Amino acid sequence: MPLPLTLADWRAAYAEPGASPRALLAPVLARRHGDDPAWILRCDEAFIETQLQRLDDALQRGAAASLPLFGVPFAVKDNIDVAGLPTTAACPAFAHTPQRHATVVQRLLDAGAVLVGKTNLDQFATGLVGTRSPYGAVPNSVDAAYVSGGSSSGSASVVARGLVAFALGTDTAGSGRVPAGFNNLVGLKPTPGALPMAGVLPACRTLDTVSVFALTVADAARVTALIEGATDEPRHQSWPARPAWFGNGRELRIGVPAQPGCDAALGYDAAFEQALEQLRAWGLQPQPVNMQPFFDVARLLYEGPWVAERYTVVRELIERSPEAIDPVVRGVIAAARAHDAAAAFDARYALEALRAQIAPLWSQLDVLMVPTAPTCPTLAAVAAEPVRRNSELGRYTNFVNLLGLAALALPSGFTPRGLPFGITFIAPGGSDAALAQLGARWEAARDLPLGAGLRDATAADRLLYATPAAAPTLQLAVVGAHLEGMPLHGQLSERGCRLIERTCSAPNYRLYALPNTQPPKPGLVRCGGHEDGQAIVLEVYEMPLDAVGSFLALIPPPLGLGSVQLADGRWVKGFICEPAALAGGTDISSFGGWRGWLENR
Template structure:
C-alpha cells in the first residue's frame, strides 16, 4: 500500500501506533527498519542468529495491512516490530539455544511458543531471533558460538546475558521490544548494560511453554523495551494462564493483589527499601555505581517515595537466596532437562566456558539430601522476604555491580560472570517480580585509542526495583514514576556525575 506519510524512525509503540492511524504504511516501516538493521551490522554483527529477509518482512507487512484495513480498529500491537531470543520456539524455524544441531536443545519445532502466538495474534511483526549465551547459561553475553554482541554504548563493553542480542536489538532501536528469558538476571542485566527496560514478571504469569529450559523451576519469560509503558503494553498482551505450563500461576491466584498507584499523581506516596550500606553486594560495586545509586535514592524521593533502609536481618533472605542459585544445588537443575547421557556425548561441542560450568556441576556430586535442604531454605527465605514487602512497596538495588569490558570477561569468564548476579539472583529464587530501569550514564575513557572530542564515552547505569510475587502492577507504576523523574533529570542535567 503506497503512502505519502513519512516515518520519523521512532520505534516506540505509541509513536508507531499514531503514525499507522495517520496512514503510515507498514511496508515503509519494515523497509526502513531493514536498512537500519543492515547498517547496524557494520557496528555489531553478533546481534542476530536468524534475521527475516526484506522480502519476508514486506510480505508480512502487506498481509497485516490487508487483514486490518480499518485504521480505527487495529489490534494492540499492530505493525510493532519485535525480536525474540533464540531459545523460544517459532514453528518451522530452528531454535538453536546458542547451540546448533544438537537435539533436544537445538531443534526445528512444529508449533510455536504461546508467547509468540499471542504477539502475532495482537498484530506484532516478527523481525528475527537474537543471539544469546549458549543454553541460557551466562550473564555476560560472551558465551555464544554466534559471536559476542557488545553494548550499544561501547564496542568494548559487554552487552550482558543471556538475553544479549535481545537487549541490543532494543537498545539500538532495531525493534520496539524483545522477548527473552530470565533465570538469574538474564533480562535485567542486559537491559541495564544497553540502557533499556527489562521486566521480569512474577513467574508463571507468562507461559514458559515452548522455551528451552535453563532451570525449569526458576525460568521466567520477560520483556525488554524502550520504556516502562512499552514493557507494560507487551506484558498485557502476553500475560495469561496456560494450563499446559506446569509452573503457570493458576487463575485463583493470578489476579494482582496490589493496589496500583496513579503513575502521574506525585501526591500518592510509596515506600522503597534499600540494602544496608555494609552488605557484601555493595562492596562489589564500582565507586561510580555507588555514587549513581545514591542519586537514584534522591530521584525516587522526588517521585514521591519514602526511603527505608532495611536492616541486615531483613536483607539476609535476599542475599542468602541469591547464593543458593549457584553456590547450592539449584545449579544442578541446568542438567535436569538433558538426557542422562547427553553431556558426556556432546560436551566437546559446547562453548568452552559452558562446558567447564557443566563439568563443575557434575563434579560436585550433589545429593538429594543437600537438594532438599536447599529447597527448605528457599521456602524459609521466601517467607522472610514476604515480611519485608509488608513494610515496603519495593526494594531497590543497582542492577549489577559494574559493567566490564569484553576483554576483562574473557580473561576471567567464570568469576566475572558470577559476580554480576549479586543483586539479581535473589529475584528468581524468591519468585519476585522485578524491573530494571535506566538510571543515568557516566563518563568512561575511550578504549583502543578511539578518541572523540573529549576523549571520553559514556556507559549506562541501571537500577532494579523488586516486589513480592503478583505485585507486578504496583511495581510498574512505581517504576514509571521514577522514569518520569529520571527524564526530567536527564533534560536538566541535574545529578549528573562529573
C-alpha cells in the same frame, strides 16, 4: 521522517495517510546487518512476506485498528520457538526447528506485530555477560568496550539501538534485567508463572520466565499485558495478583541495600546515590535493608541443586558431545553431577527457611530498590576471568525468581564516562501492575534519553495506557469515620485501599449523626427526590476485592454496604444506614458532610 522507535511512534506513523507496513518496515529490515553479533537469525524475505500479507488482509477487512501492535517490528531471543525457524539456544549442535510458535510469540503475531529476527544469547541462557556464544560476544550498545549483559544480550542490543520496538528475552537469574541496566532500557521481569512458557527452551524450568525489553515502561507494560495469561500448561510457580498500586505514593515504603557495594571506580556508587536522592526528592526516606538473607538465597541457585534443571535440558548433548558446548557453560552445567536427591531436598528446606526469614520484611516495605548490577565489566575483563566477572553481576538478581518475586529494571542515569546505570524495583509476586505504575513515575522523574542515545522521550512515549493484570477491585464511598485522618481510616489502609477521588454524592441524600456510636459515626440515607436532600461530601477508595469480606465483618449495625450515587451520576458501593436507626440521630446535612459538622460542632 525519522524511523519510528516506540509504540507511540509506530501508531503515529501508521495514522499518516497512505502509510503501509511494507513502506515503514523497509528501512527497519535494511538495518539488520549480517555481521551484527546481536542477531543469530534475520528473518528472510519469504518469512516477512507471509506476515505482511496477513497485515494486508487486515487492512482490506478494516481490521487493522483492532490489532494493538499492527506492523510493529520485534525480535525474540533464540531460546524461544518460532515455527519454521531453528531454535539454537546459541549452540548449533543443539538446533532444532519447531512446528509451532511459542505461545508468547503467537500472541504477539495475533496482535499484529512483525517478527524480524532471533537474537544472540549466552549459550543455553547460562550467563549474565553476553559473551558465551559461538555467534560472537555482543558489545554494549553505548560503549563497545563493555559487555551488553546476558543472557539476553542480543535482545537488549537490538532494542537499545532502535532496530526493533521491543524484544523478548528470558530471565532465570537476571537475564532480562542485567542487559536492560547495561543498555539504558526497561526490562520487565514478571512474576514467575504470569506468562505462558510453552515453546520456551527451559534453563531452570521451575524458575524461568519470559521478559520484555523496551525503550519505555509504557511499551514494556503494553507488551506484557498482551502476552500474559494462563494456558493449559502446568505452572511451576503461581502467585495471586496484587493491587495496581503501592500505597498512595507519599506513603510508599522503599527498602534499599544497607551496603550497596557498587563499583566506585566505574562511578556506580555515585549513580546509586543519585537514585537515592530521587527517592528523597519524592519526600520518601529509603529504609536500609540487610540483604544477607537474599544473598543466601542467591547462592542456592548455582551452588545448589537447581543447576540440575539445566542439566536435564542438555543431558543428551553433554554426555554425547561435550565439546559442542561452550567450555564455561559446560563447566557450570556439569556441576549438577555433584548433587543428589538428598541435596535437592536439603536445598529446598534451606530455601523455605530463608523465605520465612525474609517474609516479615514485606509487612514493613512495599518495594525494594537495588542496583540492577553493582558493576559493568569490559569484554576484556570477562575474557580474562569469565566465571568471576559473571558471578559479580547476579548480586541483586539471582534471588528474585527463587523467591517468586516480580521485578522491573529501569534506567537511572549515566556515569561520568557515559555508561548507563540502572536500578531495579523488586516486589512480592503478583505486583507487576504496581511496579509498572511506580516505574512510569520513576521514568518521568529521571527524564533520560531513550536507549543508546536514540532521542529524548516525549509525553506520548510515556503514556501508561495498559499494565499487567492486577487484583480486581471494588470502588467504595466513605462519608464518616473512614475518611482520611478519621479514627477508622486505618481499616482502609491495612487493606491496601487507594484514594481515587474526593467528591460529593448526588443531591438527594441526607446525613445524620448517629447516637451511641463509638467512635462517632454518621448515617447516610437516600431521599425520595432532590427537593428533600442535598449533596454530601465523601471520598471514594479502591479496595482489593479479596479484602472486602474482612472489611464487611468490621461494619456494625445499623450500618451496612449498599450502593451510593455520586454527583456525576455514577453508582459505587458505599456506607448506608438502616432508617430505623435515625430516630435518635441529628440531621447534619446542612454542614455538607461529616468533616464539616465536626469542625462546627
